[in-house]
Amino acid sequence: MDRGEQQLIDLVNAWAKYSEATPDADVAGFCLHYLTETAQPAVLNQHSPVASPDGLYDEKWVESLTGTANRSLTEIRPSSRLAALVGRLSKYGYFYSKKAMFPLNFKSIEEPVYLIVLAQMGTPKKSELIYEMMVEFASGIDVVNRLVGMGYIEEFPDENDRRSKRLRITEAGLTILQECFPVMNRVADVAYSSLTEGEKALLIQILDKLDRYHAEHYKLSKNAGFDEVYDRMVT
Amino acid sequence: MDRGEQQLIDLVNAWAKYSEATPDADVAGFCLHYLTETAQPAVLNQHSPVASPDGLYDEKWVESLTGTANRSLTEIRPSSRLAALVGRLSKYGYFYSKKAMFPLNFKSIEEPVYLIVLAQMGTPKKSELIYEMMVEFASGIDVVNRLVGMGYIEEFPDENDRRSKRLRITEAGLTILQECFPVMNRVADVAYSSLTEGEKALLIQILDKLDRYHAEHYKLSKNAGFDEVYDRMVT
Incomplete structure (x- = not known):
């Protein structure tokens, strides 16, 4: 049997197993299932160079964090590699958003996002808005005060709690938000339009699952120490 | 012909086309190709609810930014949805890293990352290290000074440029870095261990491509205005 024939048999066998278990099986669903449930990293990374597996651990970390990796993904733990990549990509987004928001007199995309979240929340307490933004209280207060100063947010006394402000x-x-939306879309295009539509859809599918997972755990973890968080979230 | 038969024929035809063009075709490579090059978002999102397509644009933005979306991904532009997701996930990572780094007296994972990058760069100028960290100069200086104060970094005069420090x-x-590595891995586990190994491998594959793209454009974009950046990067 030649190699291509064997691969085709593997493909059809995998399809048979999938379609038996899945009522409305289709090709895209099959491919996603195969990759996320069956495939191992080594299979996907077949085109990456493979360096010596021992002793380079820290060095690989360094490379992955500074973007100079030789991209031999197998030596670094996938979760750590992902953490470094997401961190870097969010920094690129922030970098581009600063440039884009400059003509609107915003420091970065963070400020219009406060407005969007506030618009949705209605009349929250300061602390509630800052909690929702997932930032440290001190830096959250700085952004709120700046937006108050710009006339985009107003404070008023809480009727039920005179010591508190809403x-x-x-x-x-x-x-200003209506002006921001198209600019924010342009920032997103700079950040992500180099991907194919299929790649974007795949990313969204996986990251969305992850986002829901964290949204659920964030509230539980707010006042917990790291060991407690780790024990609950990593099995 | 029944539905399953038609799907199987589609699958085998797609395989035939792929294996003809790909010397070492295998099933995982085929699935990735199918999803990233052939599949459209609508196909992948078949299980998501679909709301009315008009008029909800801004509201969907709000939802996606605050994590309360009903997850009908088709109404929001994929790039914008991705930008929001990556931003949120990096915030979760930062949130967990603060807790994890607290016993080591670091404010967040950002500080040991400075040490890692510095260790790799050797003896850079302050400005070179801060540039590599992709942060604003003022906040970069704060971190460097804090690390100098903790005794983890030392400054010394540049032999070739007396006005400058390295x-x-x-x-x-x-x-301290040796103590940090396992802690950083634990943070990454909290952030990403809820994904399957296949999902992680897929994410790494796509995000790594994106990271290389941005690393290349970052240098060109450093001093450019946003319109210039947009024109170069979005076609």
């Missing part, structure tokens, strides 16, 4: 978006805030 | 990691810096 926030709401102003008319000017809603207006 | 940095290098200290013995204490190298020692």
